[in-house]
Amino acid sequence: MIIEKSTPHDLSAHMELYEQAIAYQHALGKVNWKGFDARAVLEEIKNGQHYKIVLDNQIACVFLLTASDPIIWQEKDKDPAIYIHRIATNPEFRGQNFVNIIIEFVKDLARKERKSFIRMDTTAGNERLNQYYEKCGFTIVDVVTIKEAVDMPAHYQNNSFTLFEMLL
Structure with a gap:
């Protein structure tokens, strides 16, 4: 298993995995x-x-990392954190605990970059997913409602989100 940065050549694979995740x-x-x-x-x-x-020479999972997320995390965005977004798993590889693998990868990166937190969010109200993220070591910090999110994916518009963080 290899974790590496995606390249423009991977765009179609990312888009396909996003569509499969939505389905x-x-x-x-x-x-x-x-x-x-x-x-x-x-x-x-x-x-x-x-x-x-x-x-196995296939893209099994994709994810996005950012160093800032001010619209979602508001005042807390000033804290030194890495934000995990858009985890999408190839259906052929579900059940392989990629979230935990991503967390370990991000922990190493966060320590190198002297970050104190790993953070993520998900649409509010999904108790099954909330419990899964808590089982992975995250703590629920808050639930926020976003009215208008310019330059963000459509699902952020007029929606509520559960915020998770892990202290390193």
Whole structure:
């Protein structure tokens, strides 16, 4: 297994995994994501924010890391943190605990960058996912409502989010 930064060549794989994740959310009756703009994802990839987990020469999982998330985390965004976003797993590789693998990867990165927290958010009200993230070591910090989120994916508009953090 390899974790490495994604390249522009990986854009179609990212977009496909996002679509598969949205379909899975629909099947569970927990529709969170509303799709992502390929141009924005490509820009994030070029900026070095997207990562992939490669297993058996296939992209098994993708995720996004940011050093800031002011719209969601507001005043707490001033804290030294790394933010995990958009974990999407290839359906052929579900059940392999990629969230825990990502957490360990991000812990190492956060320590190197002298960050104190690892943070993430998810659409509020998904108790199953909340419990899973808590089992992975995160603590629920707050639930926030975002009215208008310019330059963010559509699912952030007029929606509430559960905020999670892990102190290093």
